[in-house]
Amino acid sequence: MxxxxxxxxxRLSVRNYATIGIFSxxxxxxxxxxxxxxxxxxxxxxxxSSPLIAFLxxxxxTFMVLKVHKRGTVLIYCLIMAILYLISGTxxxxxxxxxxxxxxxxxxTGRDAYKKFARITISWIICSLFRATNGMIDIWFxxxxxxxxxxxxxxxxxxxxxxxxxxxxxxxxxxxxxGASLGGLVSTKLMKKHFVKSExxx
Amino acid sequence: xxxxxxxxxxxxxxxxxxxMFVLSALLIHDVSVxxxxxxxxxxxxxxxxxxxxxxxxxxxxxxxxxxxxPGVEGITILLPDVLLFAILRITLVIMAAYAMMRMPPGxxxxxxxxxxxxxxxxxPITFMLRFAxxxxxxxxxxxxxxxxxxLLSMTHPLRTFEYTLIPVxxxxxxxxDNLAASAELRGISNPGIHSSLRLIRFQKIDSLLLLLxxxxxxxxxxxxxxxxx
Amino acid sequence: MIELKxxxxxxxxxxxxxxxxxxxxxxxxxxVVITGKSGCGKTTVTRIxxxxxTHFYRGALDGQIVIDGQNQHDIPFWKIxxxxxxxxxxxxxxxxxxxAIDEIAFGCENYGMERHEMQxxxxxxxxxxxxxxxxxxxxxxxxxxxxxxxxxxSIYAISPDIYVFDEPSANxxxxxxxxLRLLLGALKKEGKTVLISEHRLFYLAEVADRIVCMKxxxxxxxxxxxxxxxxxxxxxxxxxxRCAALPVLNTRAQCTHKEEAxxxxxxxxxxxxxxxxxxxxxxxxxGEVVALTGPNGAGKTSLARILSGLIxxxxxxxxxxxxxxxxxxxxxLVFFVMQHADSQLFAESALEEIRLSAxxxxxxxxxxxxxxxxxxxxxxxxxxxxxxxxxxxxAAAESMKPSILILDEPTxxxxxxxxxxxxxxxxxxxxxxxxxxxxxxxxxxIALACSRLIRLEHGRKIFDKQIM
Numbered sequence: 041m042x043x044x045x046x047x048x049x050x051r052l053s054v055r056n057y058a059t060i061g062i063f064s065x066x067x068x069x070x071x072x073x074x075x076x077x078x079x080x081x082x083x084x085x086x087x088x089s090s091p092l093i094a095f096l097x098x099x100x101x102t103f104m105v106l107k108v109h110k111r112g113t114v115l116i117y118c119l120i121m122a123i124l125y126l127i128s129g130t131x132x133x134x135x136x137x138x139x140x141x142x143x144x145x146x147x148x149t150g151r152d153a154y155k156k157f158a159r160i161t162i163s164w165i166i167c168s169l170f171r172a173t174n175g176m177i178d179i180w181f182x183x184x185x186x187x188x189x190x191x192x193x194x195x196x197x198x199x200x201x202x203x204x205x206x207x208x209x210x211x212x213x214x215x216x217x218x219g220a221s222l223g224g225l226v227s228t229k230l231m232k233k234h235f236v237k238s239e240x241x242x
Numbered sequence: 243x244x245x246x247x248x249x250x251x252x253x254x255x256x257x258x259x260x261x262m263f264v265l266s267a268l269l270i271h272d273v274s275v276x277x278x279x280x281x282x283x284x285x286x287x288x289x290x291x292x293x294x295x296x297x298x299x300x301x302x303x304x305x306x307x308x309x310x311x312p313g314v315e316g317i318t319i320l321l322p323d324v325l326l327f328a329i330l331r332i333t334l335v336i337m338a339a340y341a342m343m344r345m346p347p348g349x350x351x352x353x354x355x356x357x358x359x360x361x362x363x364x365x366p367i368t369f370m371l372r373f374a375x376x377x378x379x380x381x382x383x384x385x386x387x388x389x390x391x392x393l394l395s396m397t398h399p400l401r402t403f404e405y406t407l408i409p410v411x412x413x414x415x416x417x418x419d420n421l422a423a424s425a426e427l428r429g430i431s432n433p434g435i436h437s438s439l440r441l442i443r444f445q446k447i448d449s450l451l452l453l454l455x456x457x458x459x460x461x462x463x464x465x466x467x468x469x470x471x
Numbered sequence: 472m473i474e475l476k477x478x479x480x481x482x483x484x485x486x487x488x489x490x491x492x493x494x495x496x497x498x499x500x501x502x503v504v505i506t507g508k509s510g511c512g513k514t515t516v517t518r519i520x521x522x523x524x525t526h527f528y529r530g531a532l533d534g535q536i537v538i539d540g541q542n543q544h545d546i547p548f549w550k551i552x553x554x555x556x557x558x559x560x561x562x563x564x565x566x567x568x569x570x571a572i573d574e575i576a577f578g579c580e581n582y583g584m585e586r587h588e589m590q591x592x593x594x595x596x597x598x599x600x601x602x603x604x605x606x607x608x609x610x611x612x613x614x615x616x617x618x619x620x621x622x623x624x625s626i627y628a629i630s631p632d633i634y635v636f637d638e639p640s641a642n643x644x645x646x647x648x649x650x651l652r653l654l655l656g657a658l659k660k661e662g663k664t665v666l667i668s669e670h671r672l673f674y675l676a677e678v679a680d681r682i683v684c685m686k687x688x689x690x691x692x693x694x695x696x697x698x699x700x701x702x703x704x705x706x707x708x709x710x711x712x713r714c715a716a717l718p719v720l721n722t723r724a725q726c727t728h729k730e731e732a733x734x735x736x737x738x739x740x741x742x743x744x745x746x747x748x749x750x751x752x753x754x755x756x757x758g759e760v761v762a763l764t765g766p767n768g769a770g771k772t773s774l775a776r777i778l779s780g781l782i783x784x785x786x787x788x789x790x791x792x793x794x795x796x797x798x799x800x801x802x803x804l805v806f807f808v809m810q811h812a813d814s815q816l817f818a819e820s821a822l823e824e825i826r827l828s829a830x831x832x833x834x835x836x837x838x839x840x841x842x843x844x845x846x847x848x849x850x851x852x853x854x855x856x857x858x859x860x861x862x863x864x865x866a867a868a869e870s871m872k873p874s875i876l877i878l879d880e881p882t883x884x885x886x887x888x889x890x891x892x893x894x895x896x897x898x899x900x901x902x903x904x905x906x907x908x909x910x911x912x913x914x915x916x917i918a919l920a921c922s923r924l925i926r927l928e929h930g931r932k933i934f935d936k937q938i939m
């Protein structure tokens with residue numbers, strides 16, 4: 041009598057790709073659902089949307105990573121984001137997200153990191169921080185042209201100083217990191233309460 | 243679904259997209275950006291994306307107009323001038339991207355294959371394209387159920403958040419497994435060559451389009467650098 | 472030919488097998504039905520044969536599966552689809568493309584078929600399944616029956632010798648079931664081997680060669696279709712089966728004399744300028760269980776959403792218990808149990824699920840018991856079976872003490888036992904003076920539970936009859 045026990049391979053399967061794809065869609069849609077109403081407060085949306093998205097999407101990210109629990113999940117998720125930025129008109133952000141893909145995946149090296157809540161949260165904080173800097177990268181990318189278009193250097197400096205000075209940037213990043221960590225905390229609770237119990241996750 | 247009047251090959255679309263990105267990074271004056279946008283409007287209309295073409299063009303013109311108002315170096319504290327400057331240029335690139343994003347999923351998959359995109363990226367994106375249109379319905383059902391049970395309350399946002407997320411995650415997992423299973427049972431992980439029902443061909447019209455795009459970009463750049471200054 | 476030799480299987484992480492010691496031989500050209508209660512393991516049998524059990528769900532398998540003389544273990548997973556075509560339960564969750572023609576092409580593309588050959592096969596598959604007219608339509612816009620025909624066409628185009636179906640009739644209306652029956656007959660005529668896991672047997676009585684009953688993971692009895700039709704109702708009940716022949720509904724013209732629970736007057740509704748419901752009027756009395764039938768897109772679900780206060784009508788008037796009922800009030804008095812129980816369960820245990828919204832949380836345990844769910848009170852709702860989820864949802868609905876209950880296709884995927892339980896529950900609910908409106912095309916359920924039958928087509932009432 042033949043007996044076979046199929047050990048899960050370490051390579052990502054079609055089923056894993058489906059999970060990554062579908063949860064990426066959920067995260068993107070959640071982000072859009074937060075970002076659009078947040079835009080009504082214009083400049084201040086920078087302070088609201090990134091931390092809020094980092095908090096609200098955390099359970100989806102945590103679930104996706106735990107469900108797949110194989111190396112490369114974070115990498116592929118970030119690469120998908122990069123492609124999304126590429127085709128939505130900001131290819132320079134795609135390059136920036138490549139970096140986040142590498143760092144986010146790097147945070148998940150080591151044995152069983154894909155099963156540890158703390159490591160997943162760290163990886164999520166990294167991904168969120170990269171997203172939070174979008175607006176600043178936009179300005180940085182166009183700043184040379186902007187100066188060339190005839191605005192006075194003094195005015196430009198004033199604008200840059202006011203909106204993108206170190207304290208402001210640090211504040212945004214700090215808020216985002218707090219949002220992401222709180223999100224990680226809440227997702228840990230949710231995962232344990234529901235999905236570990238329901239055996240959707242093991 | 244409307245059929246595009248002119249069918250443009252995805253490689254031509256990609257080239258136009260790259261060209262517009264380069265333009266967006268080079269053009270200094272708003273007038274020349276708007277000129278490039280006019281070209282993109284024609285490009286979109288030729289593919290029968292009339293509404294999108296016109297809406298984007300008008301948005302661009304409005305931003306350019308706002309920026310040209312006298313004495314305004316940053317309209318308000320809330321909407322800095324440099325942001326408008328960036329948004330105007332990003333809109334130009336979005337117009338080029340629009341033609342790519344509106345390709346039917348079957349064609350996108352075929353294009354991925356032609357570009358030899360690794361399956362680690364092509365597969366998740368294929369699943370995303372399939373799932374995205376159904377997300378709204380999934381959330382709608384959950385919200386309706388919450389409302390029926392009287393659990394949709396603004397006073398307990400965290401609880402509402404939990405109750406929304408749990409069924410969405412459960413359903414998404416079931417759907418993703420079903421989709422993956424049905425794909426596996428129809429040979430999606432065949433390591434050999436996959437073929438495509440949709441023909442992907444670079445036609446004369448695509449060459450013509452590219453020629454026009456290059457010519458127009460050159461004109462925009464010329465006006466921007468030598469006429470405007 | 473399919474051969475199972477001493478097959479046992481347990482899912483990943485589970486210690487005890489779902490099915491064990493299965494022995495079965497299905498000859499080429501045979502059509503075999505595996506039947507039994509929910510959770511008996513019949514779906515697992517289909518998964519074992521098409522390779523999902525070991526390759527996808529990564530469970531542990533003992534024994535041998537032989538496909539046309541070759542050990543299934545030696546066939547790479549991606550190649551199995553060339554030999555065994557599988558149609559999964561819910562047609563809407565297994566299509567991949569946006570357009571029907573791309574969906575039929577999907578398998579052919581993956582197996583690298585030449586374009587010319589592919590086109591030939593697509594038109595043949597479409598013709599065979601009666602979906603030629605659907606080729607350039609969007610799959611999202613099609614009915615379950617049409618989606619399923621395309622799912623079959625997509626497999627037919629690959630042309631495997633073996634077809635495996637998992638509860639193919641679960642989401643279909645009677646007309647679509649009839650088409651499915653003809654299609655199964657045609658596949659058999661072509662010499663295809665067909666294996667179907669199903670608990671609705673009426674449409675299979677003529678085409679099936681053998682019916683294998685399953686209980687708690689083992690095959691218990693085999694019938695020929697002639698033997699099946701001789702079984703009486705009690706035997707069927709014992710196996711938890713659906714009836715072997717559809718009951719005939721005796722109806723007569725509607726005469727209303729009951730106390731009115733809900734009155735609908737000249738209701739109209741449109742979705743983005745597309746009219747959905749036209750000038751719809753009806754009265755429902757207390758204690759009635761009304762069946763609402765009609766083809767896909769007739770406006771049944773929209774009507775239910777309006778009545779339960781989820782959306783607002785365009786014009787017309789709705790009275791609940793003689794009072795003009797606003798959307799807000801309707802939401803309080805009417806409870807709508809939608810399709811997909813998964814989307815409507817929120818808590819971490821069955822007991823908590825009822826406590827969440829109960830008017831009297833202390834009665835939660837009693838309520839749970841009356842639905843036969845006491846043993847599962849600490850279980851997470853998502854671990855329950857389809858029938859149990861449905862019952863939990865109904866218990867949660869009942870805990871809110873609505874006066875009118877609306878259900879959307881509650882019997883899809885329910886076995887005979889669960890369906891009869893649900894029917895009894897509905898009659899009991901009505902006996903307490905409440906009102907039930909059920910959107911369904913399950914004739915057996917209508918015969919058991921309903922007292923009135925209303926048909927809706929293109930948003931208009933076609934008939935309204937009393938069931939005797």
